[in-house]
Amino acid sequence: TGLPLIMLSPLVALLLGMDVYGWKIMALTLLLGTPALGFLAAPGVGLTAGLRRGGVLLGILVLPLSVPVLIFAAAAMDAASMHLPADGYLAVLGALLAGSATLSPFATAAALRLSVQ
Structure with missing residues (x-):
């Protein structure tokens, strides 16, 4: 989990x-990004x-799905380091979390x- x-x-x-x-901003990106990555990895x-x-196959399947989360989290941290608003990046991370939490159980x-068949 991402709690530690x-x-x-x-x-x-x-x-x-x-x-x-x-x-x-770092705490918020971790709070939003870590569960999103977990939800994205579950179908894999x-x-x-x-x-x-x-x-190996799991890494190949999940890595492309994790790129948007990593990009927006890094962009939010970059904006925070320049004292710019990071609200848009955090909103996209929240949307990715909401979408992955909604669709991941069905995909999994x-x-x-x-895999059973």
Whole structure:
């Protein structure tokens, strides 16, 4: 889970010399991005559940899906480091989280049905 990452984010922000605004944006990107990545990975795990060496295939399936989350989280951190508003990037991350949370259970169920057959 991403809870330990979020709890350690003040320490990381202190070590990186970030201000309070940068730390808040980092905590929000972790709060929105980590569950979104988990929801995006779930259908891939369902597809590779019955395979012996499914780890490589899982990486190939999930990595392209995780790129938008990483891009918008990095853009939000870049905007925060320049003291610009990061609301738009956080809104897109929230939309990605909402979309992945909505569609992931159906995609995972379909993937598990396919892997069982």
